[in-house]
Amino acid sequence: MYVNQPGEYYATLSIKSNDPVNKTLNVPVTMTVIPADNMGKLTGMVWDNCLETPLEEVMVHIVDGNPITMTYTDEMGEYTAWLVEGTYTVHFMLTDYITFDAEVTIVAGEVVHERAV
Numbered sequence: 001m002y003v004n005q006p007g008e009y010y011a012t013l014s015i016k017s018n019d020p021v022n023k024t025l026n027v028p029v030t031m032t033v034i035p036a037d038n039m040g041k042l043t044g045m046v047w048d049n050c051l052e053t054p055l056e057e058v059m060v061h062i063v064d065g066n067p068i069t070m071t072y073t074d075e076m077g078e079y080t081a082w083l084v085e086g087t088y089t090v091h092f093m094l095t096d097y098i099t100f101d102a103e104v105t106i107v108a109g110e111v112v113h114e115r116a117v
Contacts, residue, residue: 004067006035006082035082040106043080044114046073046092054078055094058116063089092116 003009013027035041046058054077062069066084073079085108092100100116 003031003033006033006039008032036084038085038108039082040085040108041080041082041111042088042090042104042106042114043078043111044116045077046079046094046100046116047077048097055097057094058097059091059093061091061093063091090114 009031011029011031013029015025015027017023017025042062046055046060047053048055054073054075056073056075056077058073058077058079060071060073060079060081062071062081062083065081065088066086068081068083071079071081083106085106087103087105090102090104092102102114102116104112104114106112
């Protein structure tokens with residue numbers, strides 16, 4: 001498994017044995033990935049001002065993002081991306097909505113909040 005975003009990742013490790021009673025032992029595993037020293041966090045919310053509701057499944061396209069170039073908002077309209085320090089153009093896109101563009105500067109060890117409305 002390749003992971004390019006910090007966070008908690010969960011899996012189950014299945015161990016097979018010759019034991020006739022316990023042929024398989026399942027062990028829960030947690031992998032904690034911490035951000036690299038040169039990374040900062042971009043986070044925010046996408047909101048429909050007319051309906052006063054969060055927007056789900058908005059594509060958040062980070063032009064030349066490093067290490068990721070795209071993520072989506074969740075059911076609360078929130079998104080997060082860990083990026084290498086630098087300045088990025090971000091496009092927020094959803095069918096039937098006008099694309100919103102923003103320029104963000106990521107500083108290592110800091111959090112940048114960008115709200116798209």
